[in-house]
Amino acid sequence: GENVEQHPSTLSVQEGDSAVIKCTYSDSASNYFPWYKQELGKGPQLIIDIRSNVGEKKDQRIAVTLNKTAKHFSLHITETQPEDSAVYFCAATFGQAGTALIFGKGTTLSVSS
Amino acid sequence: KAGVTQTPRYLIKTRGQQVTLSCSPISGHRSVSWYQQTPGQGLQFLFEYFSETQRNKGNFPGRFSGRQFSNSRSEMNVSTLELGDSALYLCASSLARRGQVGEKLFFGSGTQLSVL
Numbered sequence: 407g408e409n410v411e412q413h414p415s416t417l418s419v420q421e422g423d424s425a426v427i428k429c430t431y432s433d434s435a436s437n438y439f440p441w442y443k444q445e446l447g448k449g450p451q452l453i454i455d456i457r458s459n460v461g462e463k464k465d466q467r468i469a470v471t472l473n474k475t476a477k478h479f480s481l482h483i484t485e486t487q488p489e490d491s492a493v494y495f496c497a498a499t500f501g502q503a504g505t506a507l508i509f510g511k512g513t514t515l516s517v518s519s
Numbered sequence: 520k521a522g523v524t525q526t527p528r529y530l531i532k533t534r535g536q537q538v539t540l541s542c543s544p545i546s547g548h549r550s551v552s553w554y555q556q557t558p559g560q561g562l563q564f565l566f567e568y569f570s571e572t573q574r575n576k577g578n579f580p581g582r583f584s585g586r587q588f589s590n591s592r593s594e595m596n597v598s599t600l601e602l603g604d605s606a607l608y609l610c611a612s613s614l615a616r617r618g619q620v621g622e623k624l625f626f627g628s629g630t631q632l633s634v635l
Contacts, residue, residue, distance in 0.1 A: 438621025449523070449609050449626030450562070457621070495562060499621040505550055505613045506575040507624070509562040 408433040410498050412510025419486050421519045429496035429510050430478040436498040439472060439479045440507070444493045453494075454481070486517045520545060523627035525610050531633045537598040540630045544591050544612030551593040552624065553585060556607040565608075568593055569617065597632075605634045 409432045419425050431439075437458040442450035456463045456470045456479065463470050467486075472479040483490055493514050497507040524543040532538050544551050552567035552575075564577040568587035585595040591612075597604055607629040615622035 440621075440623065442626075447628070449611075449628050450624075451626070452623050455623060497562075500575070504567050504569070504575040504620065505552055505611075505615045505622050505624060506564050506567055506577070507621075508564070509554075511561045 408436075408498075408500055408508050410496060410508045410510045412496050412513060414513060415511065416514045416516070418516045418518065421486060421488060421517055423486055425481075425483045425486055425490070425515055425517075427481045427494055427496065427513045427515075428478060429480070429498075430476075431498040431508075432477070433498065433500065433508075434477065436500070438499045439470070440497050441468075441470060441481050442495045442497065442509075444495065444512075450495060483515075486515075488517050488519050491515055491517045523610055523612050523625055525608075525627035525630050527630060528628070529631045529633075531635065532600050533635050534600055534602060536600050537596060538600060538632060539594055539596045540608055540610075540632075542593045542595075542610030542612075542627060544593070544610075545625055548612035548614055548625070549591055550613040550615040550622070551587055551591060552611050552613070553593070553595050554609045554611065554626075555579075556609055556629070557605075562609070565595065569615070600634045602634050605632060607631050 440455035444450040469482040496510040553565040567575040587593045609629045611624035611626045
């Protein structure tokens with residue numbers, strides 16, 4: 407069945423460093439790839455997304471790259487700050503009409519000052 | 520603009536009981552979907568409703584059901600609760616249009632269900 411694998415499961419960086427989280431997906435029909443940030447006690451919040459007709463998208467310190475041939479996509483956070491500490495999830499569509507997403511298992515990012 | 524509202528925030532039930540969770544989407548959003556979040560399985564898709572019709576369903580038993588009302592508000596029901604149903608249940612709304620694949624989801628804070 408469809409699957410999204412996410413690595414690493416935990417990531418610790420120093421403030422100011424860059425952080426990279428990688429995901430691979432199995433359904434070649436997937437065409438929408440969002441990233442969510444979840445803080446303690448809150449629901450996931452969309453931070454950036456990319457569609458299959460785009461290879462890279464950037465929003466200030468956050469960027470996402472997509473390689474459709476290899477079926478993997480990555481989140482890049484530059485100049486990390488303590489407030490970036492949270493759990494990050496990648497996701498992909500099932501490839502059918504609707505908004506249903508398969509999520510990766512999450513990466514706990516810790517940024518120490 | 521108000522975000523996605525889920526009630527109640529916390530719920531404690533015993534095995535065999537049933538439970539109904541409520542979700543009010545962002546105004547103007549016609550798509551509402553539900554996810555189960557557990558430490559072991561992560562975020563798993565339950566179902567999605569669009570204009571009162573279920574248009575996608577995840578791999579969960581028939582004890583899990585839902586519905587959407589004409590004002591886009593949604594409820595999900597779990598009957599004959601099991602210990603393994605203890606989880607955070609998240610509702611998300613979207614501006615997704617009919618036939619569209621993939622759109623930004625806006626999540627509520629969830630309902631934490633504990634089954635004893």
